[in-house]
Amino acid sequence: MEPKLSDYKTEVHNDWCPGCGDFGIVSAIQMALTEMKIPRHKAAIFSGIGCSGKTSHFINVFGIHTLHGRVLTFAQGAKLANPEMTIIVAGGDGDGLGIGAGHFVAAGRRNVDMTYIIFNNAVYGLTKGQASPTLQLGLKTKSLPQPNVNQSVNPIGLAIASGFTFVGRGYSYDVRQLKDLIIAAVKHKGLAFLDVLQPCPAYNDINTRDWFAGLGNIDQTTRKSQPRIYKLEDIGYDPVVHYGSEEEVNEKLTQALIKANEWDAKIPTGIFYQNELIAPYEQRIADRIPNYLENPPADQPISSGGKPITDISKILDSLEV
Amino acid sequence: MQSTDITWVIGGPQGSGVETAANIFAGACAGMGLKIFGKREFYSNIKGEHSYFAVRVSDKKIRSNINNITMLVAFDAETLFRHADDVYPDGAIVYDSELVQIKADEVSTLDEEYKSRLTKLLFSKNKELTVQGMIDLCKDKGVQLYAVSFKGILANLSEETQNPKIKTMFRMLNVIAVSVSLGLLGLPPATLLKSVESVFSTKPQIAEVNKQAANHSYNFATVKFPKFKYTLPVITKEPNTILVQGYQATGIGKIACGCRFQSYYPITPASDESVFLESNEVFEVTNNRPGSTIVVQTEDEISAIGMVIGASLTGARSATSTSGPGFSLMAESLGWAGINEVPIVVTLYQRSGPSTGLPTRHGQDDLMFAIHAGHGDFPRIVYASGDIEESFYDTGKCFNFAEIFQMPVIHMMDKFIASTVATCKRFDPNLITIDRGKLLEKIEGDDYKRFAFTEDGISPRSRLGLENGIFWNTGDESDERGHISEDPVNRVQKMDKRASKLNLVLKTIPKEDQVVSYGVSELCVVSWGSNKGPILDALEMLKKEGLEVGFIQIKLLQPFPTDHVKSLLKGVKTIIDIEANQSAQLGSLLNEHLDKKVDYYILKYTGRPMTCTEIYDSLKKILENKAEKRQVLTFGA
Numbered sequence: 001m002e003p004k005l006s007d008y009k010t011e012v013h014n015d016w017c018p019g020c021g022d023f024g025i026v027s028a029i030q031m032a033l034t035e036m037k038i039p040r041h042k043a044a045i046f047s048g049i050g051c052s053g054k055t056s057h058f059i060n061v062f063g064i065h066t067l068h069g070r071v072l073t074f075a076q077g078a079k080l081a082n083p084e085m086t087i088i089v090a091g092g093d094g095d096g097l098g099i100g101a102g103h104f105v106a107a108g109r110r111n112v113d114m115t116y117i118i119f120n121n122a123v124y125g126l127t128k129g130q131a132s133p134t135l136q137l138g139l140k141t142k143s144l145p146q147p148n149v150n151q152s153v154n155p156i157g158l159a160i161a162s163g164f165t166f167v168g169r170g171y172s173y174d175v176r177q178l179k180d181l182i183i184a185a186v187k188h189k190g191l192a193f194l195d196v197l198q199p200c201p202a203y204n205d206i207n208t209r210d211w212f213a214g215l216g217n218i219d220q221t222t223r224k225s226q227p228r229i230y231k232l233e234d235i236g237y238d239p240v241v242h243y244g245s246e247e248e249v250n251e252k253l254t255q256a257l258i259k260a261n262e263w264d265a266k267i268p269t270g271i272f273y274q275n276e277l278i279a280p281y282e283q284r285i286a287d288r289i290p291n292y293l294e295n296p297p298a299d300q301p302i303s304s305g306g307k308p309i310t311d312i313s314k315i316l317d318s319l320e321v
Numbered sequence: 322m323q324s325t326d327i328t329w330v331i332g333g334p335q336g337s338g339v340e341t342a343a344n345i346f347a348g349a350c351a352g353m354g355l356k357i358f359g360k361r362e363f364y365s366n367i368k369g370e371h372s373y374f375a376v377r378v379s380d381k382k383i384r385s386n387i388n389n390i391t392m393l394v395a396f397d398a399e400t401l402f403r404h405a406d407d408v409y410p411d412g413a414i415v416y417d418s419e420l421v422q423i424k425a426d427e428v429s430t431l432d433e434e435y436k437s438r439l440t441k442l443l444f445s446k447n448k449e450l451t452v453q454g455m456i457d458l459c460k461d462k463g464v465q466l467y468a469v470s471f472k473g474i475l476a477n478l479s480e481e482t483q484n485p486k487i488k489t490m491f492r493m494l495n496v497i498a499v500s501v502s503l504g505l506l507g508l509p510p511a512t513l514l515k516s517v518e519s520v521f522s523t524k525p526q527i528a529e530v531n532k533q534a535a536n537h538s539y540n541f542a543t544v545k546f547p548k549f550k551y552t553l554p555v556i557t558k559e560p561n562t563i564l565v566q567g568y569q570a571t572g573i574g575k576i577a578c579g580c581r582f583q584s585y586y587p588i589t590p591a592s593d594e595s596v597f598l599e600s601n602e603v604f605e606v607t608n609n610r611p612g613s614t615i616v617v618q619t620e621d622e623i624s625a626i627g628m629v630i631g632a633s634l635t636g637a638r639s640a641t642s643t644s645g646p647g648f649s650l651m652a653e654s655l656g657w658a659g660i661n662e663v664p665i666v667v668t669l670y671q672r673s674g675p676s677t678g679l680p681t682r683h684g685q686d687d688l689m690f691a692i693h694a695g696h697g698d699f700p701r702i703v704y705a706s707g708d709i710e711e712s713f714y715d716t717g718k719c720f721n722f723a724e725i726f727q728m729p730v731i732h733m734m735d736k737f738i739a740s741t742v743a744t745c746k747r748f749d750p751n752l753i754t755i756d757r758g759k760l761l762e763k764i765e766g767d768d769y770k771r772f773a774f775t776e777d778g779i780s781p782r783s784r785l786g787l788e789n790g791i792f793w794n795t796g797d798e799s800d801e802r803g804h805i806s807e808d809p810v811n812r813v814q815k816m817d818k819r820a821s822k823l824n825l826v827l828k829t830i831p832k833e834d835q836v837v838s839y840g841v842s843e844l845c846v847v848s849w850g851s852n853k854g855p856i857l858d859a860l861e862m863l864k865k866e867g868l869e870v871g872f873i874q875i876k877l878l879q880p881f882p883t884d885h886v887k888s889l890l891k892g893v894k895t896i897i898d899i900e901a902n903q904s905a906q907l908g909s910l911l912n913e914h915l916d917k918k919v920d921y922y923i924l925k926y927t928g929r930p931m932t933c934t935e936i937y938d939s940l941k942k943i944l945e946n947k948a949e950k951r952q953v954l955t956f957g958a
Contacts, residue, residue, distance in 0.1 A: 065795035073627025081632035106620035297637035302579025303755035
């Protein structure tokens with residue numbers, strides 16, 4: 001039977017604020033799963049802590065709502081033990097780039113085949129609007145007693161520097177584009193990162209939906225406000241590493257970093273960088289353990305009639321006196 | 322025939338091959354059918370600081386070290402300064418004759434604290450503060466001295482083999498020293514050469530030159546000196562004997578009982594186990610494809626336990642191995658595994674804390690921490706192994722406990738076990754049972770509830786990827802499906818459901834797996850973990866004098882088997898708590914749970930494991946009514 005969009009929705013009451021950008025992300029994930037026809041039991045959403053953490057409860061596949069900052073660790077363990085699963089990780093900006101930044105970098109180095117979506121709204125919503133790692137220096141969102149005293153981290157730049165092999169950005173009010181990005185990210189062989197700009201109507205009164213749509217962004221010649229968001233594909237940008245020569249890789253990484261630095265007047269969305277020539281972690285294991293992908297930890301029989309079936313005699317022989 | 326009980330100690334700077342020499346010695350002795358119990362002591366250092374290996378050899382079962390040394394082998398000055406005074410008056414020292422002029426002040430790795438104690442000792446005996454002074458001190462006691470120029474042996478060998486390179490191969494001083502000592506102890510040369518070959522088995526060229534050196538040094542010793550008064554007998558080798566290092570036992574146990582995922586962050590003394598697992602990542606499986614363990618080195622211990630939980634959710638038996646500092650970082654995730662009823666095993670190789678503490682030294686400081694780690698109330702099992710052999714079988718049990726009761730299991734190990742090398746009976750995988758509890762293979766229908774309320778408090782367990790088995794987990798309190806619930810009634814039901822499993826643990830785990838009784842008498846030792854070996858050896862020493870002391874070893878420490886321990890200690894008049902920490906952590910559990918109090922404490926927290934000699938001495942004091950309530954043991958360099 002063809003899966004329907006409704007199959008991927010749970011009955012759980014969604015308690016996000018009216019107008020929250022997170023709704024668009026959940027819809028896009030559900031639409032992507034439907035379109036890819038991924039059987040529900042073959043997919044899992046791992047989420048962190050914060051408003052975004054609740055995502056896993058709204059999608060009708062396995063849902064693992066983990067700890068603040070630690071979601072990537074749980075997800076990688078699951079994927080490596082059962083590589084057949086499609087795993088999508090959902091976390092906040094504070095979750096992934098503040099408390100969990102070490103795991104972010106380490107995950108990039110591993111390149112496990114899964115998708116990591118950061119819900120980026122520059123504030124800690126669930127704790128009443130403190131500055132998150134992506135809030136720009138000097139901005140004073142509405143519940144901050146003083147303007148933000150830290151510089152912001154650049155999620156796209158950090159992902160590229162850490163070794164993510166697919167790096168993209170979506171906007172939660174462009175659900176169709178976001179769905180396509182999620183599909184591309186899931187299909188990518190390796191660790192895919194999506195930075196999703198997601199206005200927080202409760203606490204971020206600067207980077208609002210209107211702001212992204214062009215509020216205050218006046219074109220000097222036409223005197224009209226210009227939308228800040230644009231799509232990389234519309235300017236003929238090619239993010240893909242096709243051959244893997246050092247020169248090509250450098251060129252693709254550099255152009256991605258340049259695009260990662262665009263902000264304010266022009267904010268690029270789409271795929272910044274993609275390199276499938278770097279082997280995913282699973283492949284690196286399979287190079288050592290030939291039957292790993294057909295016989296991963298989750299599928300290995302370990303006993304028969306309550307007795308172990310693993311042969312340890314060779315190891316014991318080597319210890320015999 | 323007189324029984325053999327020889328303690329052989331070799332010391333030297335870290336990185337100079339002390340461990341290799343000890344392995345050659347242990348391998349050779351074990352090859353002759355003798356029993357081995359050896360321990361390695363080393364600094365948190367890569368090269369230069371003092372390390373030593375104390376190997377006890379006997380024809381009877383031994384489970385611990387003793388204080389005194391039968392033969393000390395030294396190819397550096399520090400070994401003599403630190404250990405020579407421990408040599409029995411009728412013992413022997415084999416040492417490099419070129420060292421004698423060295424002053425204690427010239428040994429930069431001798432710390433001021435030790436030097437001041439050494440100065441006092443030598444001063445009191447009117448000896449100079451040099452290696453010669455130390456040697457003279459031993460000579461006065463009657464110790465047999467074998468001064469050997471190890472470099473001279475190297476030069477002779479170089480001449481004999483017409484290989485000028487050998488003259489400067491100082492890396493081989495360790496092999497020369499051990500071979501001289503084995504010559505004096507009368508071990509057959511073929512056994513020595515076989516052991517050298519086996520230790521260097523991966524490097525055939527190096528093995529060859531070391532065999533030459535071993536043979537030459539052995540002959541040198543037998544020609545130059547008469548045999549030492551104690552010699553090593555050849556006895557009948559018991560079949561199915563293995564020589565094994567502590568960390569290998571939990572590793573082999575994990576492979577045997579089906580642990581298929583292990584993540585870890587490097588830490589002493591736990592990471593040896595993970596490295597061992599990775600070295601043996603592929604293995605044969607009866608009637609199936611080859612199996613494998615995926616070993617992942619993570620960015621920190623937080624990630625290590627996170628990955629273990631994720632892997633366990635797929636149904637794979639999963640574990641991590643760590644020590645105190647790493648376990649501290651795991652506390653939050655442990656609670657997540659608790660509230661979500663995820664079976665995980667944390668193998669906790671304790672060392673001396675707090676903080677970095679004595680990072681390469683022994684301690685049992687983390688019992689209370691293991692029982693309480695993590696915020697909030699959630700059930701967990703804390704289970705402690707007493708020695709290498711136990712830890713193999715206990716590893717299998719811990720995975721069963723985790724899956725049957727669906728909770729985290731902390732398997733308490735320690736540095737003493739990790740760096741002990743001992744002969745033991747070949748592990749028998751057929752004695753392991755695998756019980757996966759309520760893990761489901763198949764689910765029908767669409768109303769699966771991961772946390773369904775059941776009579777025994779344990780819900781049938783699905784796993785990621787299982788059709789019709791979709792579930793949710795959350796660190797929040799949740800309903801039966803696993804969705805967030807802040808309902809007060811549900812909260813009480815869920816808390817009680819999880820907590821009720823602790824009673825089930827006590828009811829289900831066989832009594833003999835909870836507490837091991839070695840006989841109870843009016844005076845009874847209560848202890849846990851690796852103190853078992855030195856306690857049993859000490860009790861045997863007392864028994865020879867007709868003195869009866871009982872001993873119970875508590876293995877299940879959380880939930881605490883109160884009723885069982887109470888009934889075992891029913892007739893006991895005097896309870897003696899023995900453990901390797903400062904605050905008597907087991908003692909406080911006993912005082913909390915029992916209706917009698919601990920009468921005596923024997924504690925050690927120098928970072929060095931207890932010897933049977935120390936325990937014997939302290940129990941003797943108690944028996945003679947001369948003991949303080951609290952005795953603190955301090956032996957060992």
